[in-house]
Amino acid sequence: MIYKETGQYKSSYKSDHAIFPLLQDKIAFSTLMFIAFLIIPFVINSYWEKAILVPFLIFSLAAIGLNILTGYCGQVSLGTGGFMAVGAFSTYKIMTYFPDMNIMIIILISGLITAAVGIIFGLPSLRIKGFYLAVATLASQFFLVWLFNKVPWFYNYSDTGQITVSERTMFGIPVTGAEAPSYATYLFCLVLVVLLSFAAKNLIRSKMGRSWMAIRDMDIAAEIIGVPPLKTKLSAFAISSFYIGVAGALYFAVFLGAIEVTESFDIMTISFPVLFMIIIGGLGSMLGSFLGAAFVVTLPIGLKFLMVDMVGLSAVTAKHFEITIWGLLMIVFLIVEPHGLARLWSIAKEKLRRWPFPY
Amino acid sequence: MSVELLNFIETVLNGLMSGVMYSLVALGFVLIFKASGVFNFAQGVFALFAALTLVGYQTGQVPFAHLINELFGTNYHNWYASMPNFLAILLTMVTMIALAWIIERLVLKHLVNQDPIILFMATIGLAFALEGVGDLMWGSDVKVLDVGIPSGGSIWLEEATIGLAAEGSDYYGMYVDVLNIWATVIAVILVVSLALFSQYTKTGRALRAVADDHQAALSVGISLRSIWILVWAISGFIAMVAGIMWGTESGVQFSLSLIALKALPVLILGGFTSIPGAIIGGLLIGVGEKLAEIYIGGYFETGALENWFAYVMALVFLLFRPQGLFGDKIIERV
Numbered sequence A: 001m002i003y004k005e006t007g008q009y010k011s012s013y014k015s016d017h018a019i020f021p022l023l024q025d026k027i028a029f030s031t032l033m034f035i036a037f038l039i040i041p042f043v044i045n046s047y048w049e050k051a052i053l054v055p056f057l058i059f060s061l062a063a064i065g066l067n068i069l070t071g072y073c074g075q076v077s078l079g080t081g082g083f084m085a086v087g088a089f090s091t092y093k094i095m096t097y098f099p100d101m102n103i104m105i106i107i108l109i110s111g112l113i114t115a116a117v118g119i120i121f122g123l124p125s126l127r128i129k130g131f132y133l134a135v136a137t138l139a140s141q142f143f144l145v146w147l148f149n150k151v152p153w154f155y156n157y158s159d160t161g162q163i164t165v166s167e168r169t170m171f172g173i174p175v176t177g178a179e180a181p182s183y184a185t186y187l188f189c190l191v192l193v194v195l196l197s198f199a200a201k202n203l204i205r206s207k208m209g210r211s212w213m214a215i216r217d218m219d220i221a222a223e224i225i226g227v228p229p230l231k232t233k234l235s236a237f238a239i240s241s242f243y244i245g246v247a248g249a250l251y252f253a254v255f256l257g258a259i260e261v262t263e264s265f266d267i268m269t270i271s272f273p274v275l276f277m278i279i280i281g282g283l284g285s286m287l288g289s290f291l292g293a294a295f296v297v298t299l300p301i302g303l304k305f306l307m308v309d310m311v312g313l314s315a316v317t318a319k320h321f322e323i324t325i326w327g328l329l330m331i332v333f334l335i336v337e338p339h340g341l342a343r344l345w346s347i348a349k350e351k352l353r354r355w356p357f358p359y
Numbered sequence B: 001m002s003v004e005l006l007n008f009i010e011t012v013l014n015g016l017m018s019g020v021m022y023s024l025v026a027l028g029f030v031l032i033f034k035a036s037g038v039f040n041f042a043q044g045v046f047a048l049f050a051a052l053t054l055v056g057y058q059t060g061q062v063p064f065a066h067l068i069n070e071l072f073g074t075n076y077h078n079w080y081a082s083m084p085n086f087l088a089i090l091l092t093m094v095t096m097i098a099l100a101w102i103i104e105r106l107v108l109k110h111l112v113n114q115d116p117i118i119l120f121m122a123t124i125g126l127a128f129a130l131e132g133v134g135d136l137m138w139g140s141d142v143k144v145l146d147v148g149i150p151s152g153g154s155i156w157l158e159e160a161t162i163g164l165a166a167e168g169s170d171y172y173g174m175y176v177d178v179l180n181i182w183a184t185v186i187a188v189i190l191v192v193s194l195a196l197f198s199q200y201t202k203t204g205r206a207l208r209a210v211a212d213d214h215q216a217a218l219s220v221g222i223s224l225r226s227i228w229i230l231v232w233a234i235s236g237f238i239a240m241v242a243g244i245m246w247g248t249e250s251g252v253q254f255s256l257s258l259i260a261l262k263a264l265p266v267l268i269l270g271g272f273t274s275i276p277g278a279i280i281g282g283l284l285i286g287v288g289e290k291l292a293e294i295y296i297g298g299y300f301e302t303g304a305l306e307n308w309f310a311y312v313m314a315l316v317f318l319l320f321r322p323q324g325l326f327g328d329k330i331i332e333r334v
Helices: A023-043 A046-072 A080-097 A103-126 A131-150 A182-204 A207-217 A219-224 A229-256 A267-281 A286-311 A315-336 A340-354 B003-036 B043-059 B065-072 B085-106 B116-138 B155-162 B178-200 B202-212 B214-219 B224-250 B254-270 B275-300 B306-320
Strands: none
Touching (some): A023 A182, A046 A080, A046 A182, A046 A207, A046 A267, A046 A286, A080 A103, A080 A131, A080 A229, A103 A131, A103 A182, A103 A229, A131 A267, A131 B116, A131 B254, A131 B306, A182 A207, A182 A229, A182 A286, A207 A219, A207 A229, A219 A229, A267 A315, A267 A340, A286 A315, A286 A340, A315 B065, A315 B116, B003 B043, B003 B178, B003 B202, B003 B254, B003 B275, B043 B085, B043 B116, B043 B224, B043 B254, B085 B224, B116 B254, B178 B202, B178 B224, B254 B275, B254 B306, B275 B306
């Protein structure tokens, strides 16, 4: 009874095509946006910003990107870390060459550069698929990380090989660099994430999104009914890489501030966790990308709290425990609900619809 | 013979030897993929876990010593000072078989009929879990593994080849690690016995039947579950051999599990479903990598091509043969 849709009539095409057709969804979404934009910025502190909210937003963006490629277009990619590195290093290079450029524009351009790189590394997908493709995308991961690690031009010949962000402002308030206040970095990420999520949601509902799904469901059949595989696959790679590139740019410029490519964009710290986010959240679901990112970002914090503060293990042993539990949870989750958190949510909605009646 | 030619031969020889190491890891992948359709990412961690366990048994470490000591304030470390190599290897084998059984029971059984990507993610989870358990059980410090395999440059080969160069040129003979020679010998024995096992024993035939067609194998009365346990145990055994080899060479530590990433290009080059493919793919990648490092690496002045060269090589190859060197032909229908 809580989630009932009876009585909500759609009398125009416009209302039929709405992203949130139900009143309940609209209310829930507006409340969420209200809290995110008007309450959290006033109560946020540095811990919440650095440990939970900003990484959550950035990884949501990366998860949306990978979900477009893997969840909607069916091309498994393990190269997320490499593409995020492209975003980060483009941001760095543009920052050094154009000191006066607005940070928002820099980040979007970095996304475009990553999209171009994504198209190049998406080319093998025209010939190979499945696990062969997954392993082939690993090539991009290793090659790109090697490139940024070994070619000094990318890190401006610094001795350590690290790249460090300099301060940039939006409306006079610094959003990057060490001086940036928590609310500013948070809001900066939030605005980008909200805008890009809406763009992604609408892209998926467009002709392009439908052709991605056709390729995913059965590529040969899709080709026969007139979906061009070349355009479709490469557009999925490009747009997915754009999102991942923007996420990488934010990860470097707003979140970490200084990075070393082999550590920050490792396959174990980025590629697999992001893949896990979209699987645990739900392949081919926007909501799933957010739920998965939230889960993956908060779980280690919760585990660490439990191990170190409650049980009193040393940090090293707790770390080992964390890895173990992490792995076991992945397995348990895949066994219990292979369709992810988004599926759990739709089951919950179904239950809420008839509650308190059993049928 | 000119020095260049001798250097070339030496490079190829070393490439072949390191290729054997890659093949060893790839072999475990292929076996599991053929028999259960699982792309087992945990193969590298299997090798790490086996090597850790072997060292643990050898030196008599108390399992979970760190954890127990931290939780209860005790001070356990070792049960006994040392154990004969033979016994330790045997015990490690038993452990790997037990591990295969546990994996079948707790993971695979529940994931039958799921998408390949789900199974793949499950093995990534398995890799994390096993790595954590291995560290918790035996500690994460770098350990020295010594089961009596000699290592270091082969003096015999060096002396035998020093005379091959032309008079007056300063050539010091070929450098080949004895450990690699041993690895090659052991790998050959392993592959031959695997081939014999799968050709001439009843279980081996059942194994091949399952690899060919799950349903047909089930319908003639082959127990899928026991075959799966067997295959995972064999892969565990191969991982142990790989773990011993790599562990002897560079110590037992976390980076050992990254050999899985080295084996992946071997797999796509050779084809996921072919045992000869894994071996030849491994050799090709080993030689290609070493040659690239020496003959192309110089132009980049940055070196360390090793990380990605194998992938690019495999990728270029895939553009011409999408199913790999010996993989089953991919037939697609709507």
